[in-house]
Amino acid sequence: MRVRRLAVMGLLAALAGCLVAAPAQAAPQPKMTAVKAPPKLAVGGRYKVTSIVTNRSGSRVRGPITLTLSKDRKPGAVKLGSRRATASGKGRSRIVTRATLKKSIAVGRYFLVSCFGFPGGSTCAARRVTVIKYVNGARSGGDSLFPEIGNGGYDALHYEISLDYDPLTNQFNPGTYTKMTARATEYLRQFSLDFEGPEISRIEVNRRRSNFIRRGTKLIITPRIRLDAGRRFTVKVEYSGYVNHHVDPDESLEGWVRACRSGDPGPDNPDCFGSFTVSEPIGAQTWFPNNNVPSDKATFTTTTAVPTEAGADEWTALGTGEFVSKQEGTDGKTTWKWRESLPTSTYLTTGSVCRCVYDVASATDSSNNHTFPLYNAYDNSATPTQVDAINTQLGLQEDIINEFSALFGPYPLKSGGVFAGRTSGIGYVLENQGKIHFPFPGIGNLTLAHEYVHQWFGDAVGPASWSQIWFNEGWAQWGEWFHESPTTPADAFTTEYESTENPERWDIPPGTLNDDPSLLFDEFSTYIRPGMMLEGYRQIVGDAKFSALAKAIQTDYAYSTIDADQFIATALEVADFGPVQEAALNDYFQQWLFLAGKPSLTPGNFPPEPL
Numbered sequence: 001m002r003v004r005r006l007a008v009m010g011l012l013a014a015l016a017g018c019l020v021a022a023p024a025q026a027a028p029q030p031k032m033t034a035v036k037a038p039p040k041l042a043v044g045g046r047y048k049v050t051s052i053v054t055n056r057s058g059s060r061v062r063g064p065i066t067l068t069l070s071k072d073r074k075p076g077a078v079k080l081g082s083r084r085a086t087a088s089g090k091g092r093s094r095i096v097t098r099a100t101l102k103k104s105i106a107v108g109r110y111f112l113v114s115c116f117g118f119p120g121g122s123t124c125a126a127r128r129v130t131v132i133k134y135v136n137g138a139r140s141g142g143d144s145l146f147p148e149i150g151n152g153g154y155d156a157l158h159y160e161i162s163l164d165y166d167p168l169t170n171q172f173n174p175g176t177y178t179k180m181t182a183r184a185t186e187y188l189r190q191f192s193l194d195f196e197g198p199e200i201s202r203i204e205v206n207r208r209r210s211n212f213i214r215r216g217t218k219l220i221i222t223p224r225i226r227l228d229a230g231r232r233f234t235v236k237v238e239y240s241g242y243v244n245h246h247v248d249p250d251e252s253l254e255g256w257v258r259a260c261r262s263g264d265p266g267p268d269n270p271d272c273f274g275s276f277t278v279s280e281p282i283g284a285q286t287w288f289p290n291n292n293v294p295s296d297k298a299t300f301t302t303t304t305a306v307p308t309e310a311g312a313d314e315w316t317a318l319g320t321g322e323f324v325s326k327q328e329g330t331d332g333k334t335t336w337k338w339r340e341s342l343p344t345s346t347y348l349t350t351g352s353v354c355r356c357v358y359d360v361a362s363a364t365d366s367s368n369n370h371t372f373p374l375y376n377a378y379d380n381s382a383t384p385t386q387v388d389a390i391n392t393q394l395g396l397q398e399d400i401i402n403e404f405s406a407l408f409g410p411y412p413l414k415s416g417g418v419f420a421g422r423t424s425g426i427g428y429v430l431e432n433q434g435k436i437h438f439p440f441p442g443i444g445n446l447t448l449a450h451e452y453v454h455q456w457f458g459d460a461v462g463p464a465s466w467s468q469i470w471f472n473e474g475w476a477q478w479g480e481w482f483h484e485s486p487t488t489p490a491d492a493f494t495t496e497y498e499s500t501e502n503p504e505r506w507d508i509p510p511g512t513l514n515d516d517p518s519l520l521f522d523e524f525s526t527y528i529r530p531g532m533m534l535e536g537y538r539q540i541v542g543d544a545k546f547s548a549l550a551k552a553i554q555t556d557y558a559y560s561t562i563d564a565d566q567f568i569a570t571a572l573e574v575a576d577f578g579p580v581q582e583a584a585l586n587d588y589f590q591q592w593l594f595l596a597g598k599p600s601l602t603p604g605n606f607p608p609e610p611l
Contacts, residue, residue, distance in 0.1 A: 028055075028056035028057045029057070029118070029120070029121060029123070030053050030054065030055040030057075030061050030087045030116060030118055030123055031053070031054050031055075031123050032051060032052070032053055032114060032115070032116050032123040032124055032125040033052050033053070033054050033092070033125065034051075034052040034125055034127075035049060035050070035051050035052070035112060035113075035114040035125045035126065035127050036049070036050040036051075036052070036127070037049045037050070037099065037112050037127060037129060038129070039128075039129060039130065040129070040130050040131075040132050040228070041099070041101055041112075041129055041130070041131050041132070042101065042131075042132050042133065042134050042187065042226075043101050043102075043103055043105055043107065043131060043132070043133040043134075044101060044102075044103050044133075045100075045101055046098060046099065046100050046101075047098070047099045047101075048096050048097075048098065048099075049067055049080075049081070049096070049097050049098075049099045049112065049114060050094055050095070050096050050097075051065055051085075051094075051095045051096075051097060051114040051116065051125070052092055052093070052094055052095075052125075053085075053087040053092065053093045053095060053116050053123070054091075054092050054093075055087040055088060055089055055090070055091065055092075055093065056090065057089055057090070058089050058090055059089045060086050060087065060088055060089050061086070061087045061089075061118045061119075062084065062085070062086045062087075062118070063084075063085065063087075063116055063117040063118035063119070063122075064082055064083070064084055064085070064116075064117050065082060065083050065084075065085045065095055065097045065114060065115070065116055066079070066081075066082045066114070066115050066117070067079070067080040067081045067082065067097055067099050067112065067113070067114050068080060068112075068113050068115075069105070069110045069111070069112060069113070069129075069131070070110060070111045070113050070126070071110065071111070072111060073111050073113065073124075073126040074113065074124075075113050075115055075124060076110075076111070076113060078105060078110075080099040080100060080101065080112070081097050081098045081099045081100055082097065083095075083097050083098075085097075085116065087116065087118075095116075097114070099112070101131065105131055106131070107130075107131050107132055107133050108130070108131055109128065109129075109130050109131075110128075110129055110130075110131060111126040111127065111128060111129070112126065112127055112128075112129045113125075113126045114126070132187045132228075132229075133187060134187045134188065134189040134226050135153070135186055135187065135188065135189065136153075136188075136189060136190040136191070137151055137152045137153025137154065137186065137188050137190065137191035137192060138150075138151060138152025138153065139151060139152075139192050139218055139220070140152075141291075141293040141295070141296075141465075142465075143293060143465050143466055143467075144465065144466075144467050144512070144515050145281075145465075145466040145467055145513065145515060145516075145517040145520065146281060146282055146466055146517060148216070148217060149194055149217075149282050149285075149292045149293055150194070150291060150292065150293035150296070151191060151192045151193060151194065151291050152185075152186070153184060153185060153186040153188045153191050154182040154183060154184050154185055154186075154188070154191060154227075154233075154291070155182060155183045155185055155296060156180055156181075156182045156290065156291045156296050156297075156298040157181045157182055157183060157232070157298055157299070158180070158181040158298055158299045158300070158301070159178060159179070159180050159181075159288065159290060159298055159299075159300050159301070159346075160178065160179040160180075160181075160301045160303075161178050161288050161300065161301065161302045161303070161319075161349075161351070162175075162176065162177050162178070162179075162303045163176050163287075163302075163303065163304045163305065163317075163351065164176050164240075164304075164305045164333070165275070165304055165305065165306055165317070165353060166307070167273060167274040167275065167306060167307070167315055167353050167355075168272075168273070169242075170242060170243055170258045170267065170272065170275065171240070171241060171242055171243070172197075172198055172239065172240045172241060172243055172287075173240055174201070174238075174240045175238075175240075175305075176238065176239055176240050177236055177237060177238040177239070178236070178237050178239075178288040178289055178290070179234055179235070179236040179237075180193070180234065180235050180237075180289070180290065180291075180298075181232060181233075181234050182232070182233060182234075182235070182291075183230065183231070183232050183233075184227040184228060184229050184230065184231055184232075184233060185229060185230075186229050187226065187227070187228055187229050188223075188226060188227040188229075189222065189223075189226050189227075190220060190221065190222045190223075191220075191221055191223075191227070192218050192219060192220045192221065193218075193219040193221070193235070193237070193289040193290060193291065194217055194218065194219070194282070194284075194285040194289065194290060194291065194292035195214075195217065195218075195219040195237070195285050195288075195289035195290075196216075196217040196244075196246065196285050196286055197239055197243060197256075197285070197286055197287055197288070197289070198239045198240055198241030198242060198243060199239060199240065199241045200212065200214070200219070200237060200238065200239045201238045201239065201240065202236075202237075202238040203219075203221055203235065203236065203237050203238070204234075204235070204236045205221060205223035205224070205225075205227075205233060205234070205235050205236075206223070206225065206233050206234055207234070207236075208223070208224045208225065209224070210222060210223045210224055210235075211224075217285060219237070219289055221235060237289045239289075242267055243256045243258075243275070243286065243287055244256070244286060245257040245258070245265060245283070245286060246282065246283045246285070246286050248281070248282075248517070248518075248520075249516075249517040249518040249520075250517075250518045250519075250520065250521060252426070252427070252428065252521075253265065253425050253426055254278055254279055254280060254281075254282070254283035254286075254426075255277070255278075255279050255282075255283025255284065255285070255286030255287060256275055256277055256283070256286045256287035256351065257275065257276045257277070257278065257423055257425065257426060258272050258274075258275060258276075259272060259273055259274045259275055259276045259352075259353075259354060259379075259421055259422065259423045260272040260273075260423065260424045260425070261273065261379075261381060261422050261424065262424055263424060264424065264425055265423070265424065265425050273354070273355050274315065274352070274353040274354045274355065275351065275352055275353045275354075276352050276354075276421045276423040276426065276437065276439060277349065277350055277351045277352050277432070277437070278426060278428070278430040278432065278437050278439070279346065279347040279348070279349060279430075280347045280348075280430055281294075281347055281466050281469075281517075281520060282347070283347065284346040284347055284349055285346075287351055288349075288351075290346045291346070292346050292347075293346075293465070294345040294346075294347060294462050294463050294464070294465070294466070294561060295345075295462075295464050295465065295561045296345075296346075297343035297344055297345050297462070297559065297560065297561070298343060298344065298346075299339075299340055299341055299342070299343060299344065300319075300320045300321060300338075300339070300340040300344055300349060301337070301338070301339050301340075302319030302320055302321075302337070302338045302339075302340075302349070302350070302351060303319075303335060303336070303337045303338075304317035304319065304335065304336050304351065304353065305317075305329075305333040305334070305335045306333065306334055306335075306336070306353055307332060307333060307334075308328055308329075308332050308333055308334045312355065312380055313355060314355065315334070315353055315354070315355060316336070316353070316354050316355070316356040316358045316377055317334075317336035317351075317352075317353045318336075318338070318350050318351070318352045318353070318354075318375070318377065318419060318435060319336065319337070319338025319339075319340075319350055319351065320338060320340040320344060320348070320349045320350045320432075320433060320434070320435075321338050321339050321340025321341065321342070321344075321414070321415070321433075321434065322338065322339055322340070322341075322373065322414055322415050323336075323337075323338055323360070323373070323375065324337040324338060324339050325337045338350075340433065340434075341414070342413065342414065342433075342460075342559050343559040343560070344433050344459075345433075345459075345462050345561075348431070348432055348433035348458075348459055348462075349432070349433070350419075350432045350433075350434075350435045350437070352419055352421065352437065354377060354379055354380075354419070354421055355379070355380050355381075356377040356378060356379055356380055356419075356421075357377065357378055357380050357382075357387075358375075358376070358377045359376050359377070360373050360374070360375055360376070361373070361374040361376060361394070361397075361417075362374060363397055363398035363401055363411075363416060364398065365401060365402065365405050365410055365411045366402045366405070366406075367402070367405040367406060367409070367410045367411075368405075368410045370410065370411070372411070372413075372414055372415050372416065373415045373416075373417070374394075374397055374398075374415065374416045374417045374418075375415060375416075375417035375434075375435060376394050376417050376418050376419075377417075377418075377419045377420070378390050378418075378419070378420035378421075378441055379420065379421050379422040379441050381422055381441070382420070382422075382441035383441075386441045386442060387441075389442060389443070390420055390441060390442070390443055393418075393443035393444075393445060393448055394418060394443070396445065396448065397416060397417075397418070397448070397452070400448060400449050400452050400483070401416065401452060403449075403483065404449075404452060404453055404456065404479060407482075407547050407550060408453075408456045408457075408547070408550040408551060408554060409456075409550065409551040409554045409555070411455065411456075412455060412456055412459070412460035412461075412554060412558065412559075413433065413434050413455055413459070413460065414434070415434045416434055416435075416436075416452075416455065417434060417435050417436070418435070418436045418438065418443060418448070419432075419435055419436070419437050419438065420438040420440065420441050420442065420443055421437065421438065421439055421440070421441075422439070422440060422441055423439040423440075426439040427439070428521075429447050429450075429451055430451075431451045431454030431455065431458055431459060431476075433455070433459045434455070434459075436448070436451040436452070445483075446480050446483060446484060447480075449479060449480055449483035450476045450477070450479060450480040450483075451476070452479075453475055453476040453478075453479030453480070454472060454475075454476050456475070456550070456554060457471065457472055457475035457476065457550075457553075458471070458472035458473075458475075458476065460554065460558060460559060461553055461554060461557045461558065461559075461560065461561070461562055462560075462561045462562075463561060463562070463563075464561040464562060464563040464566075465563070466517075466520060467511060467512055467513060467515075468511075468561075468562070468563060468564060469513075469520060469526055470510035470511060470525075470526055470529075470530035470533075470593065471530070471562065471564075471567060473526045473527045473530060473531075474510070474527070474529075474530025474531050474533060474534050475530075475531075475534065475550075476527075477527045477528060477530065477531030478531045478534045478535055481531065481535075489531070489535040489538070490535060490539065492528075492531070492532065492535070493532045493535045493536060493539075493603075496528055496529075496532055497532065497598075497602065502524075503598070505524045505525070506529075506596075506597050506598040506599075507596050507597060508522060508524075508525040508596070509525070509593060509594045509595060509596050510525050510526060510529050510530050510533075510592070510593050511564055511593035511594045512594065513525060513526070514596075529592065530592075530593075532592070533589070533592035533593065534546075536588070536592070536602060536603050537549070537571060537585075537588075539603035540575075540585065540588070540603050540606050541574070541575045545574050545575060545576075548574050549570065549571055549574045552570055552573075552574055553567070553570060556570065564593060568586065568589045571585070571589065572585060572586060577609070578609065578610060580607060580610065581606075581607060581609060584601065584606060584607050585606075587601055588601045588606070
């Protein structure tokens, strides 16, 4: 028995030795399992960041939470915030820490790293974030002739213009508003519109009332909730009161001009009936707030309520694009609605109201067999002789359209037409998109052709900036010459180039106009010289390539804008010359568009194609 007892005791001792030799098992340590934060963090902002810590041990663990920015998932050098925290035992803890982004932090993509330190170690988690910066949108579009127009930070998509108009007093009644739908191109805390119209009563951004101030012609808006880049937003501006016109640097009137049959357009003239809208270059801002640069095209819906009258006193309210409806309400008002689904520059919009003879005709474009409406109207004070002349010219629209669709490609709009008003104080005609505006009850044949060419060049494809107006008027001038006779463009080139009268007229380059807005409609620099430039190109490359250039522009830049470099590049591509002639052709454009002086390179001395 003694032997057995000793053996058992030895076994117990051996087992005890084994238990003593085994290492002690480590206590469970906390682990950061997630970090939650907004995906976009703005410079200068403060945010709540939630760190989730799982602690499987039975006791609480205390330590610091530290937030940093890093280009990888490891702790970074940019510290955002810290705090002392406690992770509860046997569970998950949600620990909220304040993160502050200093203004010195660069925008870009980062990892937000949250680390929890505890006795004996630390644990981290990260999530991808983007650091952004909210800015005030630019208050200029950078136009060299009109630096005061245009705004940055967004792209206008659609304007809903709703007018409640008294044609006899030229007042917008309460209930008038414009709502712009746009896409933010920057992160915006503030943005602006161009507006010199009546008093504003309310502004809403995304249906929330917003603060605003007016500084000159700028309407500066601070939305209650900042706007993120890439997101659509709406801004609704409510306004009412007397609507005044704009006076250009060359002292011409534009914008919303009160239609007066005699005397000056103004609030005290009793011989006024309605409105006449001609907004080139910046007059659109007199009657609706907008991003008033030609490059920011948008679609339009125009709704105008006017007093319900009968017979000769009935009011016609025109708008941009195609007719939608005319509804007579129980409130003594009739509402006209128009919609333009093609992108349109603000200066080409229509809001004219008249006591008119209104008619809808049609035209068929023979180049593609497309039939579309022609919305025609003329002031009902026109004499029988004037009416006969007007109707004769209105009947020529289809022939003019087909004359130019054969050269330039299919008519680019969904409708056409003419408004012959009666407005004192305006001595020019304007190519309002789809509704050519004459300020008097008379329509000249050559002018009608000129304005219809604009529907291709200026309207469907427009100028990127106002120093590009030579593009609009050069093509229209050439088309006017061609409409007179196919030989007139060449004759005009020779006559104008060889003339020795007024040699200093060559000192104003069409492509710059010497940065002088009063020269915007200088006859020689804006109309004749660019028209000669196009005719010279036609003589250099031939009729087929000249027509191909026009069609290429309509295809490549449809319902958009074009600048001088793009125009020249397209013309060189269409010409398809060898290197010597291509260099000469490029020099030709530089001389005719940008040289202060008479160009030396002409079709007559253009280098021949090498044999």
